Amino acid sequence: MNQEFHPEQIKQLLNRSLARLDQPVLARLRDARTEALARYDAHSTVPAFAWIGFGTSHRHAADSHHKFWAAIVLLVALLFSCTAYWHHTTDHEVSDVDIAILTDDLPIEVYVD
């Protein structure tokens, strides 16, 4: 019994044993594996940006509405930034023209209908 087993031999032994297992035993092992995997999924780390859709897989499909709302927030923020920038630029352009008219060497009446 002091026979030493090589890892490859152990693997073969296990495979042979597995082939001899009964169907009920195999079914129980399959169930246990499925249950363990489910527990692993529940406790697995969710990627940092998963809530906005990055790094998610099919198991996070239920969070698709999060992606929708996140997209809405980003869109509103983008629109707000664009609007503010546009107003800022336009105001400066308008005031540049205003001061040019007010200091031009032609009288203001030339430009007024």
Place this chain on the structure above:
Amino acid sequence: MVRFRFSVLAICTTLLLQASLAVAAPHQLWTQLTPVQQEALQPLSTQWDSLTPKLQKNLLHAAKRYPKLTPEEKQRFQSRLETWSKLTPEQRKRAREKFSAFSKVPPEQRQQVKQMVRQQEASKAAASGAAPSTPEH
């Protein structure tokens, strides 16, 4: 989930509120202006408070450039402020469009037009019996 949606709605509302505030310029009283702004906009001191916020905003933008103007430009700026403020928004818009279009005319042609306008002004002044206005340069 409800908290998340509520937060999103709150953020959206805040952003939209800020956007609307940015678009709507606040009305400013004459007494709230800085001394530099008051100096630049002095001819409008009596009617400043009755000007529309939009016009006030435009004039305050223009007033920022006032300290850098030459004395002659400062004089022109102040002498035209009242007329400018009495124009309708549409007239000011048209004036800006005309000015921008005129700026794109080649310099030689622009000079010719300016010369013509000055001559017309001088003729008008002579016809009305008043002394011709100082040529502006």
